Amino acid sequence: MPDTTIIPQRIGRLEELAHNLWWSWHEPARQLFRAVDYSQWRLSGHNPVKQLLAVSKERLEDIADDPSFLAMYDSVMTAFDDDLQKPQTWFAANCAALDKGPVAYFSMEYAIHNSLPIYAGGLGVLAGDICKEASDLGMPMVAVGFMFPQGYFRQQLCNTPNQCQMELYHDLNFDEAPITRLLGPNGEKSITRVKLRNVIVGIGVWLVKAGRTQLYLLDTTIEENPEPYRQLSSRLYIADREIRLQQEILLGIGGVRVLRALGINPIVWHANEGHTAFMMLERAREEVLNGKSFAEAADLVQASTIFTTHTPVMAGHDIFTSGLMENYFNGYWQSLGIDREAFLRLGQYGNTPQDFNMTVLAFKMARQRSAVSKLHGKVTRKMWRPLWPEKPEDEVPIDYVTNGVHMPTWIATELSALFRKHLGDNWLERQDDPKLWDGLEKIPEEAIWNCHQRLKLKLLREILTRMRERWLSGGINGNQMMAMGALFDQQVLTITFARRFTEYKRPGLLFRDIERLKRILTNPTQPVQLVFAGKSHPADFASKALLEKVYNLANDSGFQGRIMFIEDYDVHVSHYLVHSSDVWLNTPRRLQEASGTSGMKAASNGVINLSVLDGWWNEGFNGTNGWAIGKGPDSFRADEEDSTDAAALYDLLEKEIVPLYYQREPDGVPTEWVRLMKRSISSVLPVFCARRMLKQYASRMYVPAAKK
Numbered sequence: 001m002p003d004t005t006i007i008p009q010r011i012g013r014l015e016e017l018a019h020n021l022w023w024s025w026h027e028p029a030r031q032l033f034r035a036v037d038y039s040q041w042r043l044s045g046h047n048p049v050k051q052l053l054a055v056s057k058e059r060l061e062d063i064a065d066d067p068s069f070l071a072m073y074d075s076v077m078t079a080f081d082d083d084l085q086k087p088q089t090w091f092a093a094n095c096a097a098l099d100k101g102p103v104a105y106f107s108m109e110y111a112i113h114n115s116l117p118i119y120a121g122g123l124g125v126l127a128g129d130i131c132k133e134a135s136d137l138g139m140p141m142v143a144v145g146f147m148f149p150q151g152y153f154r155q156q157l158c159n160t161p162n163q164c165q166m167e168l169y170h171d172l173n174f175d176e177a178p179i180t181r182l183l184g185p186n187g188e189k190s191i192t193r194v195k196l197r198n199v200i201v202g203i204g205v206w207l208v209k210a211g212r213t214q215l216y217l218l219d220t221t222i223e224e225n226p227e228p229y230r231q232l233s234s235r236l237y238i239a240d241r242e243i244r245l246q247q248e249i250l251l252g253i254g255g256v257r258v259l260r261a262l263g264i265n266p267i268v269w270h271a272n273e274g275h276t277a278f279m280m281l282e283r284a285r286e287e288v289l290n291g292k293s294f295a296e297a298a299d300l301v302q303a304s305t306i307f308t309t310h311t312p313v314m315a316g317h318d319i320f321t322s323g324l325m326e327n328y329f330n331g332y333w334q335s336l337g338i339d340r341e342a343f344l345r346l347g348q349y350g351n352t353p354q355d356f357n358m359t360v361l362a363f364k365m366a367r368q369r370s371a372v373s374k375l376h377g378k379v380t381r382k383m384w385r386p387l388w389p390e391k392p393e394d395e396v397p398i399d400y401v402t403n404g405v406h407m408p409t410w411i412a413t414e415l416s417a418l419f420r421k422h423l424g425d426n427w428l429e430r431q432d433d434p435k436l437w438d439g440l441e442k443i444p445e446e447a448i449w450n451c452h453q454r455l456k457l458k459l460l461r462e463i464l465t466r467m468r469e470r471w472l473s474g475g476i477n478g479n480q481m482m483a484m485g486a487l488f489d490q491q492v493l494t495i496t497f498a499r500r501f502t503e504y505k506r507p508g509l510l511f512r513d514i515e516r517l518k519r520i521l522t523n524p525t526q527p528v529q530l531v532f533a534g535k536s537h538p539a540d541f542a543s544k545a546l547l548e549k550v551y552n553l554a555n556d557s558g559f560q561g562r563i564m565f566i567e568d569y570d571v572h573v574s575h576y577l578v579h580s581s582d583v584w585l586n587t588p589r590r591l592q593e594a595s596g597t598s599g600m601k602a603a604s605n606g607v608i609n610l611s612v613l614d615g616w617w618n619e620g621f622n623g624t625n626g627w628a629i630g631k632g633p634d635s636f637r638a639d640e641e642d643s644t645d646a647a648a649l650y651d652l653l654e655k656e657i658v659p660l661y662y663q664r665e666p667d668g669v670p671t672e673w674v675r676l677m678k679r680s681i682s683s684v685l686p687v688f689c690a691r692r693m694l695k696q697y698a699s700r701m702y703v704p705a706a707k708k
């Protein structure tokens with residue numbers, strides 16, 4: 001723990017507030033930390049734990065005596081206490097059956113705030129948003145994940161051929177992170193243990209608070225563990241299969257043991273993706289230990305388990321060889337009361353007895369199963385139908401709950417101020433009521449446009465700050481400065497492609513006809529600029545080559561600086577981009593995007609989606625709230641997908657998007673465009689918010705499971 005003694009008692013709870021990420025989605029709390037010391041706030045990367053360690057004693061004494069600061073402090077602390085303690089919540093009114101214990105949520109990654117970089121992408125963002133929304137709705141939730149001190153890599157781009165993406169790993173400074181170590185009853189770091197082959201591995205635990213939600217992060221970096229096992233929890237998504245298996249044993253089996261050691265007994269258990277499925281086995285083992293047969297134990301576990309699958313591509317599911325499984329679970333299956341064959345069958349799919357599939361295990365051990373969008377539900381039922389051979393495809397027992405995003409996290413502060421002014425102070429309480437959003441009509445177009453332009457200026461300043469830092473650290477040339485956005489123009493139509501670089505998302509689709517694209521971007525009166533951001537998985541060489549191609553084009557002065565690549569895509573960069581782009585581009589191969597959530601963030605901020613009809617956009621697009629590229633999933637031909645989609649994309653840009661954007665009133669406001677922004681917000685925000693999503697999980701899955 002940091003040295004707390006220097007914080008004057010009158011403002012002593014700043015420390016507590018800094019250690020609850022509640023502050024990150026409540027603007028008055030962010031303002032409070034800004035007011036503590038603005039330069040330390042910036043230097044800390046908006047991390048108040050780090051900030052408070054750096055603020056001078058004199059400054060703290062000054063603000064502890066400053067009436068305007070104290071008024072702010074008192075009001076934030078009151079709101080904080082009220083929000084964490086208020087008994088009248090949506091949950092209390094609607095989920096009485098669930099009050100016997102918390103919901104346990106298991107996920108490999110969580111994106112709650114950038115000060116805790118333990119996520120790689122969308123799966124983690126979803127998990128983080130669920131933790132926050134559970135708190136807002138008053139739903140008791142305990143979440144379990146991993147403390148990855150090195151997290152996922154940080155990305156830098158350079159001109160070296162075949163080595164465009166550099167991957168940097170930084171060790172997290174635990175003292176500067178919003179985490180608290182939990183100790184065992186005798187002060188020991190290891191709360192519980194799991195056996196990995198013949199080695200007993202101790203598990204340390206860090207607590208992260210996100211409002212009411214408690215997130216427990218497992219950590220093996222403790223002295224009692226032999227050296228290689230200390231590294232186990234160091235990085236996310238290690239390619240090595242054996243280390244992956246060890247991590248998943250730790251998370252699933254270790255995670256249950258950690259909750260038990262802390263005296264927490266959840267009433268329902270939600271597994272986010274197959275990585276977490278061993279949690280179901282461990283709970284079955286507990287029941288067998290209590291005298292149940294495996295069949296009875298499995299039945300109890302199934303009744304209280306919810307499993308959400310996220311991956312519509314077979315290769316994306318976690319599979320371990322049965323040989324590897326045998327090495328780690330010989331001894332464990334006996335404690336489940338079953339033999340080797342019965343154990344391996346739990347993870348078997350089709351005629352591949354050599355594979356143990358984590359998704360199959362999860363489907364078998366959870367009675368409530370869900371996909372993450374309507375279309376993904378259909379794809380998932382088709383994909384896994386062999387597990388229910390007696391059922392027709394549309395009766396395969398896999399439901400869907402379409403993903404959503406946590407609006408207080410993702411709506412720009414400037415825009416939410418407009419919502420507050422025109423829709424009322426309680427707009428967030430009513431965010432999922434579509435009628436509320438009819439009120440957007442009343443907001444003058446000019447007000448929305450000015451707000452959007454201010455946000456675009458913020459993006460520009462962020463780009464310049466990053467560029468200056470890279471320039472000062474040396475080694476970048478003029479073309480690279482251009483590629484980093486030196487020529488970004490706030491007045492120009494800005495189209496953003498910000499997402500993981502991977503083949504199925506087709507980051508190169510726009511470049512199929514280079515000359516046509518060049519004409520669009522460099523049009524002298526109606527130019528367009530493209531912003532790219534995204535990482536390639538370190539071991540995915542095909543997608544690294546795609547990234548290099550895009551980066552080289554951004555370096556090509558023939559595009560006049562209209563293509564830029566922002567390095568190190570993460571939730572911080574994502575905030576700037578979803579707030580201030582004009583158009584949000586998504587070009588997945590059909591049926592391969594399970595949901596996608598960045599487009600929901602963008603649409604809710606008035607950034608117009610231009611996307612293939614896949615994932616959530618197949619539900620979200622209504623014909624008037626953005627654009628669809630090419631045909632829907634039912635009537636396209638895979639063999640011509642790239643060429644027809646690219647042609648459709650260029651046509652839309654040339655004939656509709658660019659002309660509409662530059663159609664201006666005498667005062668410069670593009671009224672029709674702003675009306676489109678309003679339709680985007682009103683049709684997407686109330687539907688694709690995490691609030692709607694979590695209410696559905698609760699009423700359709702958690703409550704029925706708890707009643708059993």
Ligand SMILES: *Cc1c(COP(=O)(O)O)cnc(C)c1O
Binds near residue numbers: 596601
């Ligand atoms: C929202 C978000 C994602 C997920 O969005 P997709 O549309 O699935 O790409 C991934 N990474 C970051 C940093 C995000 O903020």
